[in-house]
Each structure stands twice: as structure tokens, then as C-alpha cells.
Amino acid sequence: MAASEEFITVGQLLKEVGAISTGGQAKWFLREHPVVIDGAQEDRRGRKVYPGTQVIVPAVGTVTVAAAPHVS
Template identity: 45%
Template sequence: MKFKLTNDYIALGQLLKACDVVSSGGEVKYFLANCPVFLNGEKEDRRGKKIYAGDVVEADGIRIEVE
């Protein structure tokens, strides 16, 4: 799936919520602790990590290309 940024960046937790990987912001911390999430091929577990255009996030079998 593709995600179009409206600002310079989006936090990882906000991206996961916006793409319906998690249903609420409260679930993000639990999700990151229990499901592997990869940012550009490297494991990432910080919900506040800034995601920029060109980044690729993979989580729970979903690939998100940020534009």
C-alpha cells in the first residue's frame, strides 16, 4: 500500500494507525512490543520514530511505501 505524506514526516505510531494496522493509538505500544516492524529492512520499535517520504515500513504482512 502507498501512504502520501501531507507534512515533512509522520511518526511510526501515527502511520500504523492511519494505515489501519492498529485500530487505536493505545494499541501501538503493545503492537510494537509483540509484532516485528521493519523500517527500510531494519527492525524498529520506537513509536515516535520519524518516517519520511521514500521510507518503507513492513508490519504484520503489510508493506507501506511512504510518498
Template identity: 40%
Template sequence: MHEHEQIPISTDYIPLGQFIKLLNVLDSGGMVKAYLQDIGVLINGEREHRRGRKLYPGDTVEVEDIGTFIVSKE
């Protein structure tokens, strides 16, 4: 099993759309929006399509074919 990447945030939470932009896996906000609408991601094992979904330290975000990332406190 490969290591999940910790992504530190400096705030109490981060919206999903912003978090995905932080990962630098999609080129633009528009691509993030389309990706979430079409495919979505798994947050703590549940499918999510809302860009505004709040992520808190400890949440796990699984992006298909890219990897699993853990929100951590900076």
C-alpha cells in the same frame, strides 16, 4: 511480487505510531503501542520498536502479516 501501497503524508515526516494508525490495521493507539513493543515493524529492512521513530517520504514500512507500505509526499 505484490504492489507496495503508497501512504501519502502532508507533513515532512510522520511518527511511526501515527503512521500505523493511518493504515487502519490496529484498532487503537494502545494496540499500536503494544504491537510495536512486542513485535515491531521493519523500516527499510531494520527492526524498529519506537513509536516516535520519524518516517520520511521514501521510507518503507513492513508490517508482519499485513503488508509493505511506502511513505510518500502528498
């Protein structure tokens, strides 16, 4: 998945991969499901995730954040 900015938040990532349908569901999802970022469980929806980071999302799988292509 490509981050269009320098980083993406955990809440945005969950929405982007289809784990949640609205940003408001992020807090609930993180309480109920163990999301793992680079080997550590994460429960903050506002945590910044940078390109190259591996995120394990239950029911989705492992996602590696990629940098968005630069348009000249």
C-alpha cells in the same frame, strides 16, 4: 500512503494503515509484531518516517511513505 506533513511517526503510520485503531495501541503492537523500516526492526512509536521510506507491517504488508501533494 501519503504523509501530510514532512514526516509521519510510526504510531501514526500504524493507525493510518489500519494495523491499530487508536494511537495508544502502538506501543503494544510494536512489542508484539516485528515492524521493519528500511531493513531494520523498529520498536519506537515516535520514530519519524519520511517520504520514500519502506515499512513492513505484519498483516498489512509493505508500505512506502509518499509525500502529500502540495496545494497552491
